[in-house]
Amino acid sequence: MAEKRRRGRPPRSEGASAREEILRTAREMFGELGYERTTFTEIAERAGYTRPAVNHYFPDKVSLYRALLESVRDTVITGSVEQAVEQQTLFGRLSGFLESAVQVDSRDRTFARFIAVSVLDGFRHPQLREPTQRQVDEVRAFVRQALASAVEAGEVRADLDVPAVTEMLIAVMWGMGLYAGFLGSHEQLEDVVEQFSRLVAGILW
Numbered sequence: 001m002a003e004k005r006r007r008g009r010p011p012r013s014e015g016a017s018a019r020e021e022i023l024r025t026a027r028e029m030f031g032e033l034g035y036e037r038t039t040f041t042e043i044a045e046r047a048g049y050t051r052p053a054v055n056h057y058f059p060d061k062v063s064l065y066r067a068l069l070e071s072v073r074d075t076v077i078t079g080s081v082e083q084a085v086e087q088q089t090l091f092g093r094l095s096g097f098l099e100s101a102v103q104v105d106s107r108d109r110t111f112a113r114f115i116a117v118s119v120l121d122g123f124r125h126p127q128l129r130e131p132t133q134r135q136v137d138e139v140r141a142f143v144r145q146a147l148a149s150a151v152e153a154g155e156v157r158a159d160l161d162v163p164a165v166t167e168m169l170i171a172v173m174w175g176m177g178l179y180a181g182f183l184g185s186h187e188q189l190e191d192v193v194e195q196f197s198r199l200v201a202g203i204l205w
Helices: 012-037 039-045 053-054 061-082 091-109 110-124 126-151 164-184 186-204
Strands: none
Touching: 012 039, 012 061, 012 110, 012 126, 039 053, 061 091, 061 110, 061 126, 091 126, 091 164, 091 186, 110 126, 110 164, 126 164, 164 186
């Protein structure tokens, strides 16, 4: 079979799609191999571009990884939070957040794998720590606010330990990301989210 022809710098009219194609390939590779084992040259080769073509958008691996983190925040985390806060109850907000994330997973499963792996990459590599932590903190702030509002509204027990429950939910959500990326099918993930929502409702109410 003929070797896939690698493309040079894309014309201006193709720039947006080329950048997204490079980002998707990088998200896939970082999710498979992690930051350290993934090379800039291999990303270019798998995407079908020359390295100078990739450098046109991203000068180095760190800038590419940071762009991925921002893309994931916009696509998965911020989008899911915006959809969830429209709900009027704690159960609706938590379920809405997870269901929105599952919808993204149904379109492209590389997101779940990258999110799960990026937390570890941020811990291992200081240059990635701040943007990775910002991603986690956005989810933490959403969960904590949702719990605090539920306590104030009398939806849940008044003695609820909001910080501790927040961290429990963060831990479980990250575990769901691992499950979605590496273990279960999309259909199984949908079932897990449904049962988790029921479990949370039974524990907190």
